[in-house]
Amino acid sequence: MRNILIGLSLVGGCLLTGCSGDRASVSGRLLGNDNRMVYLEQVLPGSQEIVDSVATDDKGYFSLKVTLPDGQPTIYNLLCRQERIPLLLSPGEKVKVHTVGSLSRNYTVEGSEGSQEMKRLGEIFSQGTDALDSLFNLYAVADDGSRQDLYRDYINTYYKLKREHIEFIILNSNSLSAVYALYQRLPNDDLFNGTNDLIYYRLVADSTSKYFPSSPYVAALQKEVEAMESQMRLVQMFEEKLGEDGQGYPDFEMKDMYDNAHRLSSLMGKVVLLDFWTVTSADNRLLNAELKDIYAKYKDSGFEIYQVSVDRTKSDWVLAVQDQRLPWISVNDFRGSSSLPVTLFNVQQVPSNFIIDRDGEIAGRDLYGENLERKIKELL
Numbered sequence: 001m002r003n004i005l006i007g008l009s010l011v012g013g014c015l016l017t018g019c020s021g022d023r024a025s026v027s028g029r030l031l032g033n034d035n036r037m038v039y040l041e042q043v044l045p046g047s048q049e050i051v052d053s054v055a056t057d058d059k060g061y062f063s064l065k066v067t068l069p070d071g072q073p074t075i076y077n078l079l080c081r082q083e084r085i086p087l088l089l090s091p092g093e094k095v096k097v098h099t100v101g102s103l104s105r106n107y108t109v110e111g112s113e114g115s116q117e118m119k120r121l122g123e124i125f126s127q128g129t130d131a132l133d134s135l136f137n138l139y140a141v142a143d144d145g146s147r148q149d150l151y152r153d154y155i156n157t158y159y160k161l162k163r164e165h166i167e168f169i170i171l172n173s174n175s176l177s178a179v180y181a182l183y184q185r186l187p188n189d190d191l192f193n194g195t196n197d198l199i200y201y202r203l204v205a206d207s208t209s210k211y212f213p214s215s216p217y218v219a220a221l222q223k224e225v226e227a228m229e230s231q232m233r234l235v236q237m238f239e240e241k242l243g244e245d246g247q248g249y250p251d252f253e254m255k256d257m258y259d260n261a262h263r264l265s266s267l268m269g270k271v272v273l274l275d276f277w278t279v280t281s282a283d284n285r286l287l288n289a290e291l292k293d294i295y296a297k298y299k300d301s302g303f304e305i306y307q308v309s310v311d312r313t314k315s316d317w318v319l320a321v322q323d324q325r326l327p328w329i330s331v332n333d334f335r336g337s338s339s340l341p342v343t344l345f346n347v348q349q350v351p352s353n354f355i356i357d358r359d360g361e362i363a364g365r366d367l368y369g370e371n372l373e374r375k376i377k378e379l380l
Contacts, residue, residue, distance in 0.1 A: 088114030
């Protein structure tokens with residue numbers, strides 16, 4: 001369900017012709033957007049559709065109406081000048097929206113509890129992403145002495161944003177706004193990542209199914225939860241098979257930019273960080289800068305990094321490796337999410353990593369910052 005909600009790559013729609021349900025209205029004033037077209041975009045799993053549109057008058061006032069499919073609470077986007085306001089409309093609601101200047105950041109909404117929840121979520125997300133952007137910009141121009149502290153601040157801010165989303169989901173788990181919250185995205189990164197956060201997907205699916213048993217959003221979420229659980233069972237079976245064979249991890253071989261082959265098991269006897277990454281991630285420079293500091297400290301003590309790129313474009317990957325002067329083993333087969341090690345290690349998102357001890361046993365997963373360094377020192 002990675003494509004369940006817009007703003008999270010989720011699109012939807014239902015043509016008015018043939019759709020049943022109750023009506024809702026959206027009206028108000030978009031100050032500073034006089035004589036502009038306003039659109040109401042209906043968002044359902046799998047498709048999207050503009051269901052109403054109107055031009056604001058010379059003072060910015062507008063009025064739109066919509067028929068909710070099957071009388072179910074439904075997610076919409078109010079669109080104007082390439083900005084959007086997410087709305088969660090229920091049957092019979094008469095929603096008032098007022099904005100000044102920026103459509104998405106300076107608006108009020110009345111007459112819809114669900115839409116007010118969406119606004120609260122948007123405020124949490126905007127504050128968090130603004131803070132992350134500021135730290136990233138500071139990091140880009142900082143000297144080496146300041147970068148470690150900025151990186152820690154960035155990671156702490158990231159997890160603070162995720163904790164705030166978790167709190168929102170728990171407090172609103174009986175609302176479809178919690179489904180929307182599950183699919184909020186940072187640039188090139190999901191806040192909630194598949195099986196690693198299955199508990200939250202299951203919580204929302206179980207709770208919303210009691211209140212909205214016929215909702216298409218709930219049906220799609222339940223389907224994804226079932227897929228995650230099935231995948232976890234397969235992974236568990238695979239891990240049990242590894243244990244029977246006396247192997248600590250699945251082995252594979254990949255080539256670096258010079259066409260030299262590197263087999264993971266050739267590093268047996270060392271503490272190895274198996275790291276999955278992509279040059280398209282906004283965090284890749286921050287994470288690699290941290291790894292370079294750790295690598296410099298421990299490489300002479302028996303520590304090695306085996307870094308697998310999931311990028312499909314060779315030139316982008318090679319340029320990133322050279323530009324960042326990555327000193328460890330860097331490999332790629334340019335198959336993206338279909339890459340063999342991605343499948344073998346059940347990697348659901350990047351960045352992701354595994355720490356392997358000297359005996360070839362997986363001793364940790366997705367460790368970063370101080371937690372990663374602490375584990376390396378423990379294993380060396």
